[in-house]
Amino acid sequence: MPEAIVARHDGVIAWVKLNRPDRLNAMNEELVKELSEALARAEADETIRVIILHGEGRAFCSGDDLKDLDAQTVSEDATQAWVEAIQQVTLQIMRSRKIVIAAVHGWCVGGALEWVINCDFRLFADNTRWFFPEVSYGFFVTGGVTALLTKQVGPQMAKDLIMFGDRHDAKKALEVGIAWKLFPEDQILAEAEKLASRIAERPAESVAEIKRAINEGFHSSLADAMRIETAATVRGFLSAESQARAKEF
Template sequence: MTTAVISENHGAVAWIRLNRPKRLNAMNRQLVDELADALAAAEADDAVRVIILHGAGRAFCSGDDLKDLDAQTYSEEAAQSWVKAIQNISLLIMQSQKIVIAAVHGWCVGGALEWAINCDFRLFADNTRWFFPEVTYGLFVTGGVTALLTKQLGPQSAKELMILGERHDARKALELGIAWKLVPEAELLGAAEMLAMEITARPARAVSDIKRAINEGFHSSLEDAMAFETSATVRGFLTPESQARAKEF
């Protein structure tokens, strides 16, 4: 079986690459589980200071792999397990003592966009296209973004992005603050590495503590938001109309 996530440590930087390029790195259970393992391994490694999350091929990640949707959500138990696995990635990123950089290019959709938002810094290539498709086919967002983006953007803009589900370009992400910086695609990984080196030049404990302090202060209702998202997403997965719309989409 092909590895869905590849992790390599270069000095103090762990490079974690989503590796299903033929499916635009779409999320299936293998990818999610291997990503969780890679993040946990980086967290446990005292030599690692920064994690860079990126995607192989033409995209960062195109969201849920709809070909596998039935297998992952055929029952309430399966749907609960799938959504909790996705949410666990958000917790691993946001509760990590390491700084996590998202290096995003091509499509960044749905759950993958939510993971990117969970990261501490988000570098977008100039060819990035992103949107929240979930509500369009009767599902729900994850990653705590109902709390995170509402606080960052305000209720109206958050509703616009999640309810209307329109596709946006990289410039829009920068305008909203979803992207930290835009760079040409060819320079994306180099820019992520330069940022990582800047971070590793600073004291490890201070960097870790400031991340924790900011996240705990800003995201005080994250767990409540994610608990609601989990129940809402499971309900969506179990609705025949949502399943049919997802397949059609």
């Protein structure tokens, strides 16, 4: 049975589901590999406009499957490959020209929480519980969150969340800005689909350029941000579709 699968929906939305419910969708080598492949397939499909990432069963993802820890740490090369595979998913989400929505419920832990932070919109169910366990184990976080989370919540809160690894509820995620909006668990996928459909109504090129500019601008200087904005704006002005929409408006 596949660990991560893609199902097409209405021609523009790719649903990417973590599918190890017996292990609360914990991350092992196969899940990470198949998730990367699923994201790559969605990226290559020009008809797909939005990707929705979610989990099967009682959780989004409970983080690293510690039962597989020995396989991940059998050698320095194996550990390097494991961490790079996790980081590759971050790059795929952040650099994707598609908007990636995380629909989160139940436990969302460690590396999976870091992937969620990489997503463009994060919808949390009201039963979500989340935390960063890595430092408690003597490990380290991934997903670029030392930069992303610090800029989102400030250095003091980032240190609090990552260093102490306390468990938090959905309201805390909304309070600190990790969650975009909260919904009842039984509505989370429907709300993700509504958001995806709304995004898909907008011009694909403009949406992709906005995502790229904001993500890159988050880390760049004012000059770099303005350079990206200028190039993207010029392309927008020269687009026949954009001109037609502007005139219609």
